[in-house]
Amino acid sequence: MQRNRPIRTVLRQSLHRLSVTTCGDGFTDLTAELQLRIASSGLHSGLATLVTLHTSCSLTINENADPRVLDxxxxxxxxxxxxxxxxxxxxxxxxxxYSHDDEGPDDMPAHIRTSLTATSLSLAFEEKRLVLGTWQAVYLWEHRAVPHRRQLSLHLIGD
Structure with missing residues (x-):
């Protein structure tokens, strides 16, 4: 009878800060930037955790072939x-x-939209590439009407 032996792997991690300028309400494709960060991290496979550091934008994985989906x-x-x-x-x-409108009429709706969507994503990567479906991309979803500079945290852990 053969016994399974645990595979010992040394995990390493890498933390990055991304700065993204949006064009106002809509989607900014982050996929290429994430791929670049993963490829240059020295990690082969693992988990990427992406977090937006704001309360009026969110993150989504969605269709990248037909822009009507995002519309x-x-x-x-x-x-x-x-x-x-x-x-x-x-x-x-x-x-x-809405009673909270300190930064204009789109202020509170942006906070509600963020609460209904996601502010973080966990993304697998292998062979130094994100594991995504054929028609998938990772987007920052801006919920404010005017352009903003958004900060994201990307935490990579793997081998």
């Missing part, structure tokens, strides 16, 4: 969380303005 996602979230305020769930009654 439809943005339209859906704008309809779900309108800038003009919120109506009672029943649909009856008037619209209520």
């Amino acid at each position: 439809d996602l943005a339209a859906y979230l704008r309809a779900l969380v309108p800038e003009a305020g919120v109506r009672p769930i029943s649909g009856e009654g008037g619209r209520y303005r």
